[in-house]
């Protein structure tokens with residue numbers, strides 16, 4: 001199957017919407033997003049002392065170790081997403097709950113395993129629809145090689161979730177990593193709909 005249910009996502013996190021066959025199985029990121037992020041990466045949002053202190057204040061010790069293990073590019077992207085999320089939630093009852101910025105900071109932590117260059121990431125993004133989730137998982141299980149790394153990249157959500165759970169990170173943080181690539185919006189198990197929608201909007205661009 002080429003939708004998220006083949007990964008067991010729907011049972012835990014989805015409440016509505018079935019993606020018609022043939023649609024992009026990984027709809028979240030666009031090439032334009034990648035291009036914008038590549039430009040933005042030159043300005044490292046995660047290296048400022050104040051941002052580092054804020055990251056430390058919202059992550060547990062185990063989560064922080066995972067966050068630190070990301071590339072500078074992914075750390076920078078994660079801080080931008082988490083700060084955008086914080087602004088979106090500031091006037092809501094969810095403001096101040098560290099689980100949500102933590103989910104933003106670690107949503108892409110599974111990419112730590114891929115070691116793809118920016119060009120390879122763009123190529124993987126272009127190929128994702130043709131590859132599909134099932135084949136991507138098969139590639140991710142290969143012992144070595146570019147196809148393994150592309151497979152890991154295309155399934156970075158579930159890989160990140162496993163990393164967070166193995167490290168002892170919070171349940172909601174792992175769940176968001178697991179479903180963020182394909183979640184259609186609305187409530188996810190343990191994450192209110194307003195927070196899901198803010199997380200999705202914050203990860204655009």
Ligand SMILES: [Fe+2]
Pocket residue numbers: 107108156180181
């Ligand atoms: Fe992602």
Ligand SMILES: [Fe+2]
Pocket residue numbers: 077081107108203
């Ligand atoms: Fe992201």
